[in-house]
Amino acid sequence: MLARCGPLSLLGASFVLMVGGLGAPGPAGLALASGVLLVAVPLTVGPGRFPWARLVPGLLAIASVAWSNWLLASPRSWEAAGFAGLRIGFFVLPGVVFASFVDPAVLGDHLGQRLRLPARPVLAAVAALQRFERFGADWEDLGRARRVRGLGPSRSPVSALRAGAAQAMGLLVGALRDATDSAVAMEARGFSRPARTGTPRTWAVAAPWTRADTALLVGCLAATTIALAGTPVLAALAGR
Amino acid sequence: MTTGAPSGICLRGLSWTPLGRRTAVLDGIDLDIAPGERVLVTGPSGGGKSTLLRALAGVLGAVEDGELAGTVHVGGARPQGGDSGLLLQDPVAGVVASTAGRDVAFGLENRAIPRGELWRRVDESLAAVGLDIGRRHPSLALSGGQSQRLGLAGVIAPPAGLLLLDEPTSMLDDDAAAQVRAAVADVIGGRRTTLVVVDHRIDGWLPMVDRLVVLVGGRIVADGPASAVLRDHAADLLSAGVWVPGAADPPAADIPPDLCSPWFAHRPGEDLLLAEGLTVEYRLRSGLRVSRTPPSAAVAIRGVDLRVVAGEVHTLRGASGAGKSTLLAAVAGLRRPASGRVRALPPLARGRAPEPAGWSSREVAERVGWVPQRPGLTVAGITCRASVLATGHVLARDIAGRADALLARLGIAHLAGRHPHSLSGGEARRLALATAVVHGPDLLVLDEPTVGQDRATWAVVAGIARAAAAAGTAVVAATHDASLAVLADARTTLDAGRVVA
Numbered sequence: 044m045l046a047r048c049g050p051l052s053l054l055g056a057s058f059v060l061m062v063g064g065l066g067a068p069g070p071a072g073l074a075l076a077s078g079v080l081l082v083a084v085p086l087t088v089g090p091g092r093f094p095w096a097r098l099v100p101g102l103l104a105i106a107s108v109a110w111s112n113w114l115l116a117s118p119r120s121w122e123a124a125g126f127a128g129l130r131i132g133f134f135v136l137p138g139v140v141f142a143s144f145v146d147p148a149v150l151g152d153h154l155g156q157r158l159r160l161p162a163r164p165v166l167a168a169v170a171a172l173q174r175f176e177r178f179g180a181d182w183e184d185l186g187r188a189r190r191v192r193g194l195g196p197s198r199s200p201v202s203a204l205r206a207g208a209a210q211a212m213g214l215l216v217g218a219l220r221d222a223t224d225s226a227v228a229m230e231a232r233g234f235s236r237p238a239r240t241g242t243p244r245t246w247a248v249a250a251p252w253t254r255a256d257t258a259l260l261v262g263c264l265a266a267t268t269i270a271l272a273g274t275p276v277l278a279a280l281a282g283r
Numbered sequence: 284m285t286t287g288a289p290s291g292i293c294l295r296g297l298s299w300t301p302l303g304r305r306t307a308v309l310d311g312i313d314l315d316i317a318p319g320e321r322v323l324v325t326g327p328s329g330g331g332k333s334t335l336l337r338a339l340a341g342v343l344g345a346v347e348d349g350e351l352a353g354t355v356h357v358g359g360a361r362p363q364g365g366d367s368g369l370l371l372q373d374p375v376a377g378v379v380a381s382t383a384g385r386d387v388a389f390g391l392e393n394r395a396i397p398r399g400e401l402w403r404r405v406d407e408s409l410a411a412v413g414l415d416i417g418r419r420h421p422s423l424a425l426s427g428g429q430s431q432r433l434g435l436a437g438v439i440a441p442p443a444g445l446l447l448l449d450e451p452t453s454m455l456d457d458d459a460a461a462q463v464r465a466a467v468a469d470v471i472g473g474r475r476t477t478l479v480v481v482d483h484r485i486d487g488w489l490p491m492v493d494r495l496v497v498l499v500g501g502r503i504v505a506d507g508p509a510s511a512v513l514r515d516h517a518a519d520l521l522s523a524g525v526w527v528p529g530a531a532d533p534p535a536a537d538i539p540p541d542l543c544s545p546w547f548a549h550r551p552g553e554d555l556l557l558a559e560g561l562t563v564e565y566r567l568r569s570g571l572r573v574s575r576t577p578p579s580a581a582v583a584i585r586g587v588d589l590r591v592v593a594g595e596v597h598t599l600r601g602a603s604g605a606g607k608s609t610l611l612a613a614v615a616g617l618r619r620p621a622s623g624r625v626r627a628l629p630p631l632a633r634g635r636a637p638e639p640a641g642w643s644s645r646e647v648a649e650r651v652g653w654v655p656q657r658p659g660l661t662v663a664g665i666t667c668r669a670s671v672l673a674t675g676h677v678l679a680r681d682i683a684g685r686a687d688a689l690l691a692r693l694g695i696a697h698l699a700g701r702h703p704h705s706l707s708g709g710e711a712r713r714l715a716l717a718t719a720v721v722h723g724p725d726l727l728v729l730d731e732p733t734v735g736q737d738r739a740t741w742a743v744v745a746g747i748a749r750a751a752a753a754a755g756t757a758v759v760a761a762t763h764d765a766s767l768a769v770l771a772d773a774r775t776t777l778d779a780g781r782v783v784a
Contacts, residue, residue, distance in 0.1 A: 148380060190617065194677060230345050233366075246392060
């Protein structure tokens, strides 16, 4: 289902979950809502392989938040530490999954047409994101070039670190240079023309809001509602 | 496609000096071009041709810093980006969007073309340049020739009164080049569009141009009807390095073999490396976004056999996208085979593993010199001279003398202190050649080494390939250049990843 969602609902849903995670008054509701997401989010990923390894940095962040909350709290409480970790995990992990389905070009279409943001900064941002996407391929190209020039890493880890740092530097310098080239190319294709002539640009690809978008947003609103209201409701039920 | 009123051009005293340079790239250009006129600009490598096009497109000074003097008028006004269609020399640098369809659409969107008409023009333009890859094809997963055609499609799609093309066929085989010229002829048909095209190889353009302008050192040295310029200035043109039609190809320059000799001597004719049933795949990268279909593995070459022999120049030919660059990279140990193998024989392996892909960086550098299709890739250092010397430094081979001599022969000695990325397209490629050959590799792997070269620099490039072979190096060159192929000892032709001849 996520593959059918547009970038605005994906980003909006992440934001809604952030409100829920940070605003949750107690651990009970948040745990319940997290359980719901734990089941629902993998289902929405749909068929095809998802690079679950992308969640590792998020998991590390949760672990470090929980651990430091345990370590620094007085008295030390597992419950408080777990709550702190859960607050972060509640929006970070689904956010990483959702963001993986955002295509920079489609994001540009939606920002420009649905939110009617000014086209120039939108296109510049899209170009920057796409530049970022090329880093993988550029890294490989640069690695080949450095290898054939004898500047690649040898077998020692120190040399690997040093060569990696030099290659990263090369990647950044190359990115700056390519940014200049891209600017010339975009300018030559009339990037500034709409601003100059006052005739707004058209968009080649439509930016529709689909049922999948609504479903995602409603689902995440529900999860956030559980996270916010769950604790007092559960407490009231328990107290009756 | 392109319709509207053609633009006239008026240049008065146009000069351009990039920031930090003492000499002007354009030096007092006066030029008038009538609406609908078709002008071919030629001249030696580094003569200011690309800069002139950028000035006409209104993008000079918009991004790069420098000192601009004189006036430029296109269609009676100061040109602004997007008024004219500009095809950049480096097609990869010209990519502005993630897919082929979006890339061609970019200029149309900025022209406020409604969506229905927009996609019709996109499809027409892709068809006109002979690119049958579909709208959704990733715009960076293309061969050099394919991206050149994608760039042209993006340039001819929007209406423009002036078309500015910088070596639009330099990476194309003869058939594809003829198709691209036909597409250009179609766009400018009926004089609806003014054309300024820059090229070193002028013969293909002569039937469709009215006028020939020769630019040397930032100045116009000849200007007039093409036939008259060719008749009256033939000797000057030849000495300026112009590929005058009908003139025999220049002989490969006589380069002393010790400037290009391999560090370890080889007996000419001995086999250095064999490719056996070589198949190489590459994955289309989908970027950060997760796609429902896993990235497809495209087969670049399949079941290729190749024999690389010391003392021989071996050319690889074939249409763009046939797999030439991939084969070169596999031979150089820069890509792993999916099946089959590349086997370095004892004179080349010298006790190391036979598979080049398993060598360490140092072991590769000792044995292989590579000129990539984008010559800026192998730059390492902030001056040309430092970049050329870097590999010799790592290998502890004293090559300073050879480096200076090679830079001098290649006509870039005066640029030795400049930043490698400030060079013109042709100069950058010659620097990459010097870089590849200077430390005496056993195997020289060249990807389109003659692109962007005038007659004089071409002769030196060809001469270095020949001299390296004469000294015992094995030279493998992927090329669309028939003149270079004539000088080869062995030839292999690829079609869709397979050896056909």
